[in-house]
Structures are given as C-alpha cells and as structure tokens.
Amino acid sequence: MKKVIVLLFLLSFGIIQSQQAFKGKGDIKVNVGANIQDGGSGIQGSVDFGLAENFSYGFVASYLLGVNDYGANQYSNKKPEFKDRFDAKFRINANIGNVFNIDEKLDIYPGLSLGLKNFGGHVGGRYLFTEGFGVFTELGFPIAKYNDDNDLFDHLNNQFTFSLGASFNL
Template structure:
C-alpha cells in the first residue's frame, strides 16, 4: 500500500514539474473567466493558438451580465468579439516553465486595443490566468453613452485556463 501511494505521489509530482505554460507552434489554450469593468461584470471566453515559439493568435468573446448604477444596455452593447495577437514571453522572463507572460494587441467589433496577461499552470492541462486590457482607439469617435463604454474601457479578466 505504501509503495502504491508513493508511486501515485511521484506521478503527480512529475506532472506538476512538467507543466508547460506555452509550448510554441501548435499550442492551444482555452480560457474562461470573469470580466470586470467599471459598472459591469461579465464572462469572457478566449482561444489562443501558437504560431511559433513566442507568437500566438486568438479570438476572445465576452458578455456583460451584471450592469450596475442604473446602466441599461442592449445585446450589441453587452457582447464583444475580438481577434488578437500575443507575444508569449514566458521563456524570456524565465520565472518558471509553468508561467507565461503575454502582451498583445487586439482588434474588436468596437475598438483597437492592447492587453497583457499572465498564466500559471498547476498541471499539463489546468492553470489560472489574469489579463488586463485597454482601448487605444474606439471605432465610434462621438462621445460614448454609458452603454457604449462597455468593452470600450479598462478591463480585468481572471479565471481558469486549459491546454487543449
């Protein structure tokens, strides 16, 4: 029995040691989490695909669920879809094989923006992420209504990330 427990502990430890945050070309990540903005809380879903050792592209979608302070918004204001480009620099900053840092740019239905995020993997398949994003240029150059500011302001995303 003791040998069996020891074997299971060694296998689990080896899995933790070999976790990779970004594997380069062909790497695939799926992230799901909470999206936090001024007067809004929602959900976010992201998919990233590795094109090279330090480059990935992806798609992100989000939906604002909770509107605060009397904010009223329809589906088009609540929904977001964007394509993005990331520079995965985990192997450059070299904190840990389980850690990835990725600055990037994005083009969405509402704006052109940038983000930087961090991922940490506890095993080959599961980790956590946090991401911060902002808008560089809005497609609507008029003064935005409070509803139009959804996904057009500083955002924070936190949640779980999975290797596919």
C-alpha cells in the first residue's frame, strides 16, 4: 500500500509541476512586487499578454511609497507629489526562455518600454512553481529621458530599478 501511495504522490506532483513559464499567444501573466531603486522604494505591478510564441506586450505601473530624506538643505521641506512618485509604461517583451532551453518553468524576457517619464528597457525573468504561481525579477533602465529640467525629483523615475515579487498566470 505504501508503494501505491508513493507512486500516486509522485505522479500527481509531476502533473502539478508540468507547467510552462510562457505559452505564447493568449498567455496572460500578472506580476506584483517591490520596486527598489536609489532614493526610494515602492510597489510595481505589470501585466503581459502573449501575442506569439516568443512575443508579448503589456503594461507596468510603479509607485514609490518611501522616498529618501534630502536632509538639511534648500529642499528640506519639499516632498515628492503623486506625479513624482507614479510612473506607467507600455512595454513589449521577447520571451526567450524556450530559446535557451534551460527549464520550461523559466521565462527570460528582455524588452523595451515607453512610459510617462522616459523611453527605456528592461530584462526580466519569471519562474513558475505551479501552473498559476511563481516569482519574478526585473532590472529596468532609462534609455532616453523626455526632458532635461533636472527638477529635484526627476531622477526618481529616470534611473536603474530592481523589482522582485510574485507572478501569476491567468
């Protein structure tokens, strides 16, 4: 009886673990996590829609919850407003996890984004533990800023960012 139970457990575990990180057309992935960068940290959410075997488009939004204090200087009484903390972007991804053929549960995706503050790029990865849940990480960077005003808080959404969180398959 023990052998039958162990065999059933292994079979069910194998079926549960037979997910694929990116399936292509019709695939929908939602990421929610922390956004970490110089000068502050916050939350990030994104959604990606599969268009083809290795191509997707989506949207990403981030909001900085904590912004570092600027100390006792001419800006000590200024705090960033909502427009300084929030950013939204349209993005495209090349989902190339299956090209590297490392693990079908791993998706690697470089891409480009067009946002409210800049034109940029990103490199990310997601690993699915089950059919509907996994983790993701992304590195984002600006390629071209829209203005050169260099206001006090312009750097908040125009710099290298690191994101880490949960990924959901819908």
